[in-house]
Amino acid sequence: MRELSHPISTGMQVYPGDPDVRIEPALELARDGVDVARLHLGSHTGTHLDAPSHSIPGGRTTGRIALDELVGDALVVHLVGLAPRSTYGLDALESALAGGLPERVPPIVIVDTGWAARFGSPAALDHPALDADAAAELMRRGLRLLAVDTLSPDPTVAGGTSFPVHEVVLGADALIVENLTGLDGLPERVRVGFFPLPIDADGASVRAVAFVDD
Template sequence: MRLVDLTHPLTTGMPVFPGDPTVAITPALDVATDGVAVAHLSLGSHSGTHLDAPSHSIVGGRTVDRIPLDRLQGDAAVLQVRVDAGHAITAADLPDRLPDRLPAIVCVATGWDRHFGAAGSDVDLRTHPFLDLAFAHELWDRGARVLGVDALSPDSSDATDEAADDTAADVALPVHELWLGRDGVIVENLTGLTALPPRVRMLVAPLPLAGVDGSPVRAMAWVPTESADSGT
């Protein structure tokens, strides 16, 4: 097995959802002057590759430190789709029939991560493909409890009013309401999903931020090596 990192590095000025705190990483102490290096981190709880706890959009929902760690690791299904920007993904977009039973972790790979922080890109990250609500219901009903996407959100991120502030309050979040309302977990801004096989073992490791609605994560997958695939 080989380990694959599915995480965007946290860097100063990296893309964030409109209205979220920007990311800034600056020196606080310096080896030459202070004998040690320490960085000052300024970022929101939903920066980079991150986890949405139920409390992100559900009043009284579970906070990130209360999510059992065994829920965030195990077998994962990777569903590959190739759709256009702004497309509402349904089961019909999958190359194969959706299995009757899914593992607890399901990731939808669209390839939208290629636009995240891409130099010179004029693509609006908010125009990503998103999950049709009925499709999200299907995933949940077939066993998924952790939903991973390689875009800003499993919901559409287009603002309902171009004159608005373009914050999360300006967009509908039906998949969040469904998933987090049932005590599920959402992982956003994954990267590298399109290179994964249909089944992997996966780990999502958040910070244990007490009473907080989400956390940046280190997400990774174990995939078979070529030698393992060939049986040599």
């Protein structure tokens, strides 16, 4: 089994404008007989799930997402050499796969841009973004969960209000997982699981895993 999620820690990188992350003692063993940590973080901290309600009025919250939507066979697309702030579309996805993009894709599609290596640095903000038309085509071919190793499948712009890929995917009542890591070397087909905190909200941090022998 392989870990695909970033550890959550005080001061870690968050999407511009999201709450800062703080983990601090609430109770202490020497003083209180037990250690208990106080957590301060947003619902989109680290590797996390976007529920439709994140950007779609009236959309589903995490409490209405079944676990079987978050576990299953995935298609992994490894894209290398993408330029900062570039946009990748269907042609890039097609050429990255040995047999091209299948007419029917598994419900889960993972895009590995290699940008996970930049997580925690200013360069993470300059990640490549998916073309909204390509996202719509993936939906037509069977996508129900889009997972990326970047801060967003859309361009990250501080104060930005345009999220076309979110509109396509979440607007169709499908799901997005952001900030994956550990994707290097995964086969094109792999079974994965995304296990969110059991809260009813617009999103939740997840423990992401690939079921492979490492």
